[in-house]
Amino acid sequence: MIFGTFYSEVKHRDKLKEHAFSGKIVNKQLLINLENNMPHKHFTLEKKNQLAVLLRTKAKKKEIAKLLKKGRTTIWREQKRGSGKDGKYYVRKSKRITREKRLKANSRFKKIENDKQLREYIIKKIKKYWSPEQIGGRWNKNHKKKNIGKDTIYKYIYNQRKDLVKYLRCQKGKYRRRYGTRIREKQRENLKKRRIDERPAEVGLRLNIGHWEGDTILGKDRQHILTYTERKSGLILADKLGRGLAEETTRKTKNRFNGIPKEKKLTMTYDNGSTFSEHELIEKETGFTVYFAYPYHSWERGCNENANGLLRQFFPKKTCFAIITQEDVQRVVKLLNHRPRKRLNFLTPHEVFNEKGN
Numbered sequence: 029m030i031f032g033t034f035y036s037e038v039k040h041r042d043k044l045k046e047h048a049f050s051g052k053i054v055n056k057q058l059l060i061n062l063e064n065n066m067p068h069k070h071f072t073l074e075k076k077n078q079l080a081v082l083l084r085t086k087a088k089k090k091e092i093a094k095l096l097k098k099g100r101t102t103i104w105r106e107q108k109r110g111s112g113k114d115g116k117y118y119v120r121k122s123k124r125i126t127r128e129k130r131l132k133a134n135s136r137f138k139k140i141e142n143d144k145q146l147r148e149y150i151i152k153k154i155k156k157y158w159s160p161e162q163i164g165g166r167w168n169k170n171h172k173k174k175n176i177g178k179d180t181i182y183k184y185i186y187n188q189r190k191d192l193v194k195y196l197r198c199q200k201g202k203y204r205r206r207y208g209t210r211i212r213e214k215q216r217e218n219l220k221k222r223r224i225d226e227r228p229a230e231v232g233l234r235l236n237i238g239h240w241e242g243d244t245i246l247g248k249d250r251q252h253i254l255t256y257t258e259r260k261s262g263l264i265l266a267d268k269l270g271r272g273l274a275e276e277t278t279r280k281t282k283n284r285f286n287g288i289p290k291e292k293k294l295t296m297t298y299d300n301g302s303t304f305s306e307h308e309l310i311e312k313e314t315g316f317t318v319y320f321a322y323p324y325h326s327w328e329r330g331c332n333e334n335a336n337g338l339l340r341q342f343f344p345k346k347t348c349f350a351i352i353t354q355e356d357v358q359r360v361v362k363l364l365n366h367r368p369r370k371r372l373n374f375l376t377p378h379e380v381f382n383e384k385g386n
Contacts, residue, residue, distance in 0.1 A: 071098075071106050071126075076119045079106060083117050139176055140184045146174065150181055154195045160185070221307070221320040224297060224328050231295055234260040237381060238294035240316070241332035242281075244269065244303055245339060247349030252303070253357060254280060257335040258292075261380035262369055264335045266361050268354045269303075278306045282313040290315055292381075297321060297329055338364055 071079070075096055082092045093100045110122030140147050146167070153163045160181035168175045185192050231239045239259045244252040252269040254277060267280040285293055296316040298304040300323045307318045321328035342360045343352065368374040378384075 071102075071122075073119070073123070076106070076110070076122055079103070080110075080117050080119050083107065139174070139180060141188070143174070146176060150184070151189070151192065154185070154192050157195055157197075159197065222318065224319050224321050224325075227295060227297065227319045231259065231297075236294075237261060237383075238292045239297075240293075240295065241297045241329040242304065243299050243329065243332050243336060244277075244301065245336050245343065247343070247352075248346045249348045249350050251349035253339070253343065253349065253352075254303075255332065255336055255339065256281075256284070256296075257332040258377075258381060259331045261377045262331065262335070262372065263377040263381040264339070264361050264364055266339065266357050268349070268352060268357050274303060274305045277303045278309050278313070281310055285314045285316075295319060297332075299326065299329060335364075 075098075078096060079092065082095065087095075089100050089103055093103050096103070098106075106122065107117050109125050110117045110119060112118050112121060140150060149167060150163055153166075154160075158166075160178040164176050164178045164181055185196070230236065237258060237260050240256050241259065242254070242256045244254050246252055250271050252271070254267045254269050256265040257263070265284055267284060269276055269280065293315050294317065296310070296314075297319045298307065299321055304310070304320075307320075310316065311318050326333050339360060343349070365378045366376050368376050372380050
């Protein structure tokens with residue numbers, strides 16, 4: 029059989045040069061090579077070239093999607109992006125449009141380059157030997173809606189205004205985050221946490237009072253209610269939070285447990301939210317030994333999850349917590365703590381916690 033040759037708009041790579049196409053027949057070896065290619069989230073130049081070739085062979089969209097390991101909608105969108113007035117797909121046009129979109133999207137993040145007032149402020153303060161952290165801190169104090177971070181200022185100086193480096197206190201090389209990247213910081217933080225499998229076995233058996241679980245429930249407006257549940261009695265404690273800041277959580281936890289006897293404050297098991305990032309301080313202030321469930325293992329804190337479900341009856345999802353007061357929260361908690369539970373032989377959590385039941 030005789031094959032005609034066809035090359036895409038951009039010259040094929042070496043492995044594609046060997047393959048020829050007729051109007052309707054595609055070389056089988058090429059299809060195998062295409063199918064074995066690693067998938068990419070976005071269309072690479074190689075994928076664009078392959079798409080151009082396959083479209084010219086009149087291959088069906090379903091087959092093209094399978095060969096390129098993309099969704100049919102993705103194929104349609106890419107074809108539309110690179111189509112000319114004649115309806116044909118052109119790799120060069122697709123590349124140009126992609127590049128323009130990327131530049132436009134990235135320009136939103138060039139805060140300093142796009143803000144003359146901010147740029148002049150940074151240059152003025154740098155020349156007064158202010159550090160980028162001091163500049164960002166003072167700027168943010170007066171411009172709540174146009175915050176700037178010290179890392180962004182450092183990048184601007186080193187990449188755009190190297191003449192200003194001489195005003196920095198440390199000039200030994202390109203700026204590095206003092207304590208490493210956020211990923212490393214998070215890894216170090218996780219290593220400090222005691223995991224739930226280190227917790228004493230008696231906690232799981234609910235043999236005695238004093239073992240607690242903590243979490244938050246979230247409102248539509250990103251405000252929280254901080255919840256604590258004692259495992260044996262099911263007693264619920266709850267406090268209204270703002271937007272779940274760690275400092276506020278620590279303060280309210282300390283205040284909430286101040287009046288509870290030491291022998292009833294043994295262990296605390298949290299989820300992995302940033303709300304509880306000050307767990308070491310909570311340990312120091314309350315006397316708890318703090319443990320953490322594994323990420324996305326909510327069933328490891330089943331007692332607290334069940335209590336949150338009870339609270340949700342009164343504070344459903346998509347409720348704006350801004351209109352809820354601490355008095356509202358306390359009223360619901362009192363109602364639940366004085367309601368008999370089947371697993372407690374129809375005693376109330378309040379009675380079991382205070383050992384008043386018979």
